[in-house]
Amino acid sequence: MEKLKGYHVAVVGATGAVGQQMIQTLEKRQFPIEKITLLSSARSAGKKVLFRGEEVTVQEATPESFEGVDIALFSAGGSVSKALAPEAVKRGAIVIDNTSAFRMDPEVPLVVPEVNESDLHEHKGIIANPNCSTIQMVVALEPIRKAFGLKKVIVSTYQAVSGAGAVAIDELKEQTKAILNGEPFEPKVLPVKGDEKHYQIAFNAIPQIDKFQDNGFTFEEMKMINETKKIMHMPDLKVAATCVRLPVVTGHSESVYIEVEQEGISVSDLHQLLRDAPGVVLQDNPAEQIYPMPADCVGKNEVFVGRIRKDLDEEKGFHLWIVSDNLLKGAAWNSVQIAESLIKLGLVK
Ligand code: NAP
Ligand code: 3JM
8 A cells, every 4th residue: 555644765875976866856756755864875974965955964874774764766886786785675675776786687677667567566675777778778669669579679879977977977077177278187987987997088989888798798788788688578689789978968869770570660650659659759850950969858757769760771670869868767767767656556565
């Protein structure tokens, strides 16, 4: 049964780029909250954060932080989730985890509500929120799969720095300023925080997001490949990805090539389908130069789709341009949406 007054919600990583958006999204959605617990590392413990006009003191996350918590939203990195998500579940909380720690665990549902909300019924305490680039792509592809079948997906991403955290946003701003002022600078964060080599992101494009795997793909690319198959329940779907970081603060863009199963599908069939698809906004009118761009998507929950073209050689091939706010649908909004679905389905105690 839905609680009348509200739930005790914990946000782990509350001071981060995603955590801050989670707090704002909970507030905007008027999520039924009786108590909010904001958690971070010891570094930020004691900081005050405004929630519904009141100051809440951030605390260091420990196993005991989760006593009495109903729903815990995690976005403090994979190692924090691995250590503390089981502790939260042990204490009776449902965990919605924004990291890659549990996404491919067969016991853990990996959920985008527009696509596979009913997978939530299988949860055993932890629900995984997919990678930002995966989420916006599957929201646009699921209606196409349902109507016309899907055989193949080849995606190239144009990803914003906010996906790499608050320090990456600072790095882009500082480098841009330094270059414009003709001052020296030293890249310290991108492409991968903590790695040996770092490269300039301002006025550049870096074809590496997350660490390289033995097969030559990066972990971000493998997340997109594996998570797409799991969420869409299509283990045999052909997927390839190239993930690139751009000097954009917020909003990931994707150029996506797909092949459908059905013959004789037209661009106007796809327009009709995506105009009515949940969570999708169609912005596709070349005659008036209408197409999605990250600057227009910031602060919005939807996935924006445009530039839909039929391939010139492959009868079943189409090209799409998909853009969304990576911190909202890609992270905070999808997590809060999962929490709303859990309540709607009667899956929270
Ligand atoms: P961020 O801006 O760097 O923030 C990191 C947050 O985690 C801060 O609140 C930080 O607290 C906290 N934290 C760090 N170490 C901790 C520890 N040992 N114990 C408790 N809290 C700790 O990063 P972000 O961009 O918000 O991303 C956070 C995580 O969310 C990422 O690592 C990633 O796993 C996940 N994420 C997911 C998506 C997605 O696609 N769904 C997108 C982006 C990020 P302090 O202030 O104390 O340092
Ligand atoms: C987005 O564990 C970490 O250091 C976090 C790495 C990370 C991830 C991840 O793998 O959880 C940074 C940014 C993601 C993500 O959503 O996959």
